[in-house]
Amino acid sequence: MTLIEPIVTAAPGIASLRRDLHAHPELAYEEVRTAELVASTLAGWGIPVHRGIGRTGVVGVLRQGRSDRAIGLRADMDALPMTEHNRFAHASRHPGRMHACGHDGHTAMLLAAAQHLARHRHFDGTVYLVFQPAEEGGGGARAMMEDGLFERFPMDEIYGMHNWPGIPAGQFGLCDGPCMASSNEFRIRITGKGAHAALPHLGIDPVPVACQMVQAFQTIITRNRKPLDAAVISVTMIHAGEVTNVIPDHCEVQGTVRTFSTAVLDLIEQRMRDIAHHTGAAFGAEIEFEFVRNYPPTVNHPRETELVREVMHDLVGHEATLRFEPTMGAEDFSFFLQARPGAYFFIGNGDGDHRQDDSPAGHDLGPCTLHNPHYDFNDDLIPLGGSFWVRLVERCLAPTSPC
Incomplete structure (x- = not known):
């Protein structure tokens, strides 16, 4: 030295x-x-x-x-x-x-x-x-x-x-x-219809919508992304409900996405957006999808x-x-x-x-x-x-x- x-x-x-x-x-x-x-x-x-x-x-x-x-x-x-x-x-x-x-x-x-x-x-x-x-x-x-x-x-x-x-x-x-x-954040607000937990058929439960959505996001990594292109989708927050016997009106899902290229990031954002909206539609829930690109x-x-x-x-x-x-x-x-x-x-x-x-x-x-x-x-x-x-x-x- x-x-x-x-x-x-x-x-x-x-x-x-x-x-x-x-x-x-x-x-x-x-x-x-x-x-x-x-x-x-x-x-x-x-x-x-x-x-x-x-x-x-x-x-x-x-x-x-x-x-x-x-x-x-x-x-x-x-x-x-x-x-x-x-x-x-x-x-x-x-x-x-x-x-x-x-x-x-x-x-x-x-x-x-x-x-x-x-x-x-x-x-x-x-x-x-x-x-x-x-x-x-x-x-x-x-x-x-x-x-x-x-x-x-x-x-x-x-x-x-x-x-x-x-x-x-x-x-x-x-x-x-x-x-x-790159550093990117997403926020998804799922709006269903609240109901008594004993009468779920009278509501639209946003929690299973969130669960199915989170699982589907990982298929972007395993089935849509080229295996040699590194990327990570991390769901780090799911917020819903206040008491155990009430199906909530809303559920919020947040997390981050990391990639080494803008092309892979474009793919992930679009697929996440599609999955979120189509999953919500399948359950009759409304979806608000936000994706913020922080650092490239x-x-x-x-x-x-x-x-x-x-x-x-x-x-x-x-x-x-x-x-x-x-x-x-x-x-x-x-x-x-x-x-x-x-x-x-x-x-x-x-x-x-x-x-x-x-x-x-x-x-x-x-x-x-x-x-x-x-x-x-x-x-x-x-x-x-x-x-x-x-x-x-x-x-x-x-x-x-x-x-």
Whole structure:
């Protein structure tokens, strides 16, 4: 592993900043303190800063030389609406808010790179440092684009990095093509006719309608979808009734759909719509069908993926550059990749041994997995992640390298 020594030296200071962010988590579009801390830190290093992009986003701009080539590096900043169970000194001070996905660490790694790039400008072109709000369900990437991100900051390509528990620290994960799925939600309201539970023939029971509908949805996966095209339909909520001796008027079915391609998603949505309406008609019930497309699939571009792989090989070696298995989780970096070439990849966060317990009574740390109340970002990643960003910039914006 060949880390950049000045970044290693500066890492403790960046880690302190990261822990401050962890202790003061802010939810989607509420990242006011976080954004100001990021902006003031960048400005203190002499980096021009643009605030309020996509409401609470921040973009730093580093220019060097005469080239008109430009790349974007993105870190997300928002926390999750959940209560932290850790007891270490930098645990969240705000119940119901927690950095349980490592966005504080993503911000820290990009700040580490920004500090070095501001002091050692071994590149020719422009680097846009994109600190994005509202990744956790808020579509902050789309909001920044709607606010003119790519028009105001005309980057040729953009890159994003996410920590991944289970991959050992010191290793990276990368995959070609789709790496994360689309995220979509459905809501179906079934309206029947209520009746006494002892006299079901006088009503239209929406519950068996829902049961038959849910079973039929799985035939879309097993009989309509091409077997090699990954997809998941998950019914996660069924709500009906209030008392045991009454057939309810209504039943509501909700859940999610995940796919790696828009064509498969189109198929699933249409088949679900058909099944819902025809099943309702067969029972004499009325159907309201809603399908919301939240995030598209995150699909890496070939050239940019290969560039990332080469930087990983140079930094940690071939054996520590892993083939990442695509996940059905979703990521709004997908909006950026629909608009610009780029790649999204993963840095190992280890298995949780980095966490410290300074509670005198002792503490069960629990699993260090994403979106878990015991999670914490591994600060040992800061010099590695920062070094990666710098090497990527230097390779992409080298004087003889086409970007």
